[in-house]
Amino acid sequence: MSAPPIAIYGASGHTGRLVATDLHARGHAVILAGRSEPKLKALADELPGAETHPAGLDDPGALRELAGRAGVLIHCAGPFETTGRPVASAAVEAGCHYVDHSLEQHHARWFFDTLDEPARRRDLVMITAMSFYGGLGDLLAAAAAAGLAEVERVVTAYAVSGWRLTGGARRTAELLFADTRRITYTDGAHHVGYVEPRNAVFPFPPPLGPRTMIAPIPSSDVVTIPRHVRTRQVEAQLTAETFAEEGAFTSDDLPPEERARSRFIVAVQAITADGNNAAQAGGHDLWRASALASVEAAVRLARGEGPEPGAHSPATAFPAEPFLRDLEALGLFDLTLRKGASR
């Protein structure tokens, strides 16, 4: 019997298209899903054998029908503050494993609070933030903190250049930066409220060197990392120059090959009383890294190689270092782990 197909919701977007194309090239049966039937059909013309399934967010029956046809559903349509709940709820109701690209903090909190119990009951694995922002920070934090009993502070620092936002990413960033209900994690607890962003300096190793950062950025790292690292503080930061680059916010219609030129270093410090462990991933094309992280997760779930049922972050779903090494082997980035440097 052939394996059930993998469904991609938001398949016509930049991320969804990368995910669908890669799965198709690996020989997986795919269902291209989203709100626009003509866009889905146009993509299906490029991917022989791909099925389509139009379903709007306001049609829970059609979303459940989609999830019922698939073994795993990868959710690539955003902003997730709008799209997250209907699609994830349909997956758990229809009994389908689920992976998403959200970096939104409130989506992550809702996800763990609401979906863990029904996912366990139905023997399902649900993974949020399996992407670049949020996802790499979560995985690198787990790799850096491995073996440490107590960590004072975790910093996930994203240095990104050449990031030309898609429409979906731009709308997500605009909503996130306008939201005054930011979730922070300090003194071993989550807090919700306005946080004045400051400029910090993060000491990236040479050749990048110290960089001015926006700190904190509203990313799901603060929700997911305390679920698996014993720490009192988590903060996510982004290089200030990322958003100052010309064209960052005016590139909705850029061709995919130009978007592929982004470069990144994600550096994570797990700081203890007497030193710190560091983990770093440096590469190019954050869109491809995002897409293939979710593909790798979905393929494992389709093969039955997932974790215990329930709601997961990337690093609770899969052992962090081996998973990162597998992404490194795909050429997505170079991984560096440094243990026990003193401050």
Ligand SMILES: NC(=O)c1ccc[n+]([C@@H]2O[C@H](COP(=O)([O-])OP(=O)(O)OC[C@H]3O[C@@H](n4cnc5c(N)ncnc54)[C@H](OP(=O)(O)O)[C@@H]3O)[C@@H](O)[C@H]2O)c1
């Ligand atoms: N965490 C990360 O690092 C990371 C990385 C990549 C992407 N993402 C997130 O993934 C999302 C998509 O990014 P993208 O780059 O693929 O953007 P994109 O190219 O602009 O595509 C957006 C996709 O979302 C769909 N969509 C938007 N609003 C919708 C709604 N109300 N109902 C149904 N579908 C809707 C669009 O459908 P139509 O084609 O019909 O308009 C399209 O398929 C964004 O939220 C982005 O933040 C996160």
